[in-house]
Amino acid sequence: MVRSLLKLGDVDPGFEPQGSIAALVDLDGQRYDSDEKIRLYYQQVLERLENVPGVTSVGASSALPMDPMGINYDLPYRLVGQEDLATHELPSADFRVVSPGYFESMRIPIIRGRAFTEHDAHDAPFVLLVNQSMADLVWPDADPIAQRLETPSVDWTWFEVVGVVGDTRYYGLGSQSRPEIYVVHAQVPRNYMSIAIRTVGDPAALTATIRREVLAHDRAQPAHTVVPMEDLVADSIAAERFYALVLAVFAVVALVLSAVGVYGVLSYWVNQRMHEIGIRIALGADRTSVVTFVVRRGMGLALLGAGVGLVGAFGATRVLDSVLFNVEATDPITFLGVAGLLLLTALLACWLPAYRASRMDPVGALRE
Numbered sequence: 001m002v003r004s005l006l007k008l009g010d011v012d013p014g015f016e017p018q019g020s021i022a023a024l025v026d027l028d029g030q031r032y033d034s035d036e037k038i039r040l041y042y043q044q045v046l047e048r049l050e051n052v053p054g055v056t057s058v059g060a061s062s063a064l065p066m067d068p069m070g071i072n073y074d075l076p077y078r079l080v081g082q083e084d085l086a087t088h089e090l091p092s093a094d095f096r097v098v099s100p101g102y103f104e105s106m107r108i109p110i111i112r113g114r115a116f117t118e119h120d121a122h123d124a125p126f127v128l129l130v131n132q133s134m135a136d137l138v139w140p141d142a143d144p145i146a147q148r149l150e151t152p153s154v155d156w157t158w159f160e161v162v163g164v165v166g167d168t169r170y171y172g173l174g175s176q177s178r179p180e181i182y183v184v185h186a187q188v189p190r191n192y193m194s195i196a197i198r199t200v201g202d203p204a205a206l207t208a209t210i211r212r213e214v215l216a217h218d219r220a221q222p223a224h225t226v227v228p229m230e231d232l233v234a235d236s237i238a239a240e241r242f243y244a245l246v247l248a249v250f251a252v253v254a255l256v257l258s259a260v261g262v263y264g265v266l267s268y269w270v271n272q273r274m275h276e277i278g279i280r281i282a283l284g285a286d287r288t289s290v291v292t293f294v295v296r297r298g299m300g301l302a303l304l305g306a307g308v309g310l311v312g313a314f315g316a317t318r319v320l321d322s323v324l325f326n327v328e329a330t331d332p333i334t335f336l337g338v339a340g341l342l343l344l345t346a347l348l349a350c351w352l353p354a355y356r357a358s359r360m361d362p363v364g365a366l367r368e
Contacts, residue, residue, distance in 0.1 A: 001251075003334065007326040008237055014177070015065055016107035016170030020196055021203035022064050023210050024225040029192035033222070038189040039122065045197065045217050046099060048231050052209055059140075060185065060193040061133055062273025064229070064258040065170045066236040072170070077149045077181065078156070079138065087152075093134055093179040094170065097190045103165060105196040113145045113163030116184040128159040134179035135164045151181065153188050172236040174325045196229070199321065203228045218296035243323055255338065259345040262305070266298050266349035274357050282362035291354045299343070299351030306339045 012297055025045070032038050042060055049056045063072045076090035100116040103109075120127055128149075137142040150158045160353065167177035185193070199206055207226045214223040280290050317329045327334075 001247045004324045004327040005244040008173050011173045014166055020198045020229040020357055022227055022229055023195045025193055028079040035189045036128040038191050048213050048217055054199050055197055056200055057101050057198045058106045059105040060099040061102050062097040062190050064194045066172055066232045075151050077151045079149050090196045093104055093181045096182045097185050097188050098182050098186045101192040101206050105198045109166040111307055112166045115163055120184045122186050126157050126159045127162045129165055129182040130161055131165050131180040133177045137179055160344045161301055162177045262342055262345050262347040265355050266346055270294055270350055270353040278362045287358040291358050294354035295350045302343055302346030306343055
């Protein structure tokens, strides 16, 4: 579990959480009751935040990666030639509404084509971006740029693909990337958006400033949540971290008890042979050979026990398969490490009392 958690922490999420902070804004539907009002609000707020000292770029999305407060949903899409298919027969993809500057703020790479710009306005041709997973799935042998598809986001309007972006792990570090469609906010406005802000300093230091700037634009419309993106990433593996901690504590206790038990039993077994060791030395046996003999007998028992334990563990640890990430339930490093620790404990338990006994006077060993 510890190795699994370490591997999970090394996963590339597909974006750069360091140096960015997110602010959630949910517009009042009664006050912002038209697409034009919603578009204008986010355009002005993003411009306002972009002028804050220390901010390098600003963008917004209907759902940020690993953000439990975002609106995550998928929509069916129809490709050219699929006009006769019913809605329930169509493939689907995760649907995100983003603003220009979002991919720059999140450091999500543009692999092919271009990102959204201010020219992608509500009265311009409808465009979208797809992630690499969707490009590979839908157009494996063709260039996705300039391909067309339609979605029900705007009454089954046809969109043109203008770019391909890198995959991100939206549902946590342990999740796999899914096909995703990105449309621009100016063409498909949403009142519920999370603003991503990239800074040159400590993002947390701008929390109060961001709240103040959002309120300054509309006193009745606050930013409900402001949180560094690194915290969102850390929270996304909170359950895995808890499981690893709890199981690690129990495992360490079990390992200590095992080591203490092995040491106690084997050292007691060696001490019980004290008279035999004394007799062997009195009859002229070499002290080193006596120690070697005792250690060999004790380690034979320890190796037998380790073998039985490894066989049992090989079957029992398979129940952990569902909670491990990039680590097999029969992970050889873990198996060999634990078995090696117990065998080292057994070696010390045999060698220390045997060595002490071999240094004693034979008469004293016989009298003890």
